Amino acid sequence: MGNSQTKKPPPVVLVPPLFDYPPLSARNRMSESSYNVLFGKLALKCLFEDYFEVKDADNFSAKFMLKPTDDPHVDLVASVSSALDGKVEGDASFRWQSDVDDPHTFVDLSVSTTNPLLLLRSSAYFPKYGVGAFVVSPLISKKNDKLSDEHGIMGLRYGSTNLSLGASFSPFSTKEEWPKNAWLVRKMGRFTLGMQYEPLDKNKDTAKYKDLRNWSCAASYGIGSRSPLSPSFNVGLELARNSQFIVSFYQHLVVQRQVKNPFEEDEVVGITNYIDLGFELQTRVDDSNTSNTLSDSSLQMAASWQANKNFLLKGKVGALSSTFTLAFKSWWKPSFTFNISANNNRRTGRTAFGFGLRVDNLREASYQRADPNFVMLTPNKEHLADGNVWKMEKRPMLQSDLDAENFSELPKELRPPQMIL
Template structure:
């Protein structure tokens, strides 16, 4: 009788980890202007550049992202790239953090085969006051006119402002750049000042529109990869180039027909990213043969499971496709092959990439009973329970309200500052 009354295990959906989360591009966000990171720019940069190894010729690249087992406060990032012509380039950075849970306060030392050869960078951020400061200083440079920069910023959930200066340079203007970004609900607006126009008089550079850029974006969703997001951005840069962009992150489910899975596994979560970017010049006097009047590119990314990622982008000059395979060992290994076709010459080039990573460790891999997603359907009529981790289920209302305390640390969105 007891067996006849036993309930059938509810159907579950596999939730694979993302290939790269948190993204490496966000490691240096405190060294950059917030204007250059918001308005969907960071997400589009990742979509249009990551795993596309081919540039103008057959290309190979390798990246190592490692940290010692006994000291999580330090890590090392090293990369090397080589083309068929034999030219090899590489760089490496050694980073130290006093608090392993604080990605915004660090000190690192970077070496490179390009210029500058040796660079030291430091950043500090105090969440209680919203104040941050950073320094970037070249120690060894191939050029004598390389100078360091210093920056000061204020960052909160709705406002970011700051400026950078080059205190030892006699050529650079003060400030080197300054920005102001404000977020009002789903709308984000901002402006940035960079006095790079040499034709302006020193006393009138702040009045010259060619030294100013402004942008606005409308976005939905949280910054957790487990929640869909949507962003539309518009930018007028230096009164000469207009850009329109669109980015969408989708979290979808599809059926699983895998004989190696348990019967209760009925589906798997997929991550799909779509991006579009249009750039066109609005100042005809600055057009030239070397600068196209307009450019357009579109890209899409599909992570089918925890092991395979397919990406492609199409532009006016070329089209590129890449397939990546990742093994979730410790450290993890990712291998990708890329093919690009030049629309002008008709030539197709191939590239290969290798990544070794133990900086970002996924705490969930397959249908772990402590980390499953329950899918409301005809077989399972649960209305609210979506995420179940251990004893406490995570409800859809928690995700909608931005409460990610029950998620693994790797899946929680970064600190809510802009």
């Protein structure tokens, strides 16, 4: 006689895709200083800016991120924004990428309604040697608008898992700006230290290297991998141009909660949520009377909660205003994202609203369901017994190979870059 009890399938936890990963700004990081994107700066920028469509006036924005099915090496990103009672601004970029899975070698041609009108950006990186070169060149600009980098910028860089250094310069500029900027970033365990030299345009002093206003330095302490499916924690300190002290904090949480959805199978017992928290304090350390362009201090905090693959809630609170946004994403092909934002200005007491639309087929949502190859419940000997009844209250919700940094089974867009800092 056979076993009358039926062996139940092991329970699983749903792992929805992130709304936007990797962020679009990360695709162009090889064409700028590593100092400007490390120390948690890129993550904080996405947290403080993405989906906050409104500032002080009612507006609408739309973005299209598309690529042809026949040639995945090219794509087009176009955006337009307009205040309901103001002018329309927009830009578009056409990009060719050498390797579909590696965004470090590319050519990008951008057009914009603002200056420069036409911009060429290109980068080439050779991971075997860790060296790369990049070019950023305005091709067409408004004649009555002077650009500090109107002659273009060229740069060289070296990157490894623990070191990044490089410099950029304007080869055809009449000004003595050699280099235009230079950076050095070193990672030692969980600590990351770096400095950057970037001379001020208004600084005519010949001893530019001795002027502390041309130097910036930063340090951060970070825990966790760069995969969004793994929690991370980062605290950063920066002294910018010997005049501004910046303290920042960013934490990415991957948590699980129980799910009771009648439309799901019985083995689905939980769902993964993503929570992001950010804090940034900027305060001046020099004589504030020397510059009227910057306030003495500024403070902003933000939080983001992705409840599932379809809903994202974000909020940002500052000294002068507060902004909240709700986004809904449909994972069709292409995917559509709608969001509405509300901004309250404490100075004027006015509340403004913003609406956004995004159409995207650059990212594949192949991991919106639980995948036992890379996310499983904590294994134990209970599952070896036929007919065993699983007990929810006695089982951890999630235990993943991510703890051991085993990313081989992750979707390609969620694997952290291992070759460069």
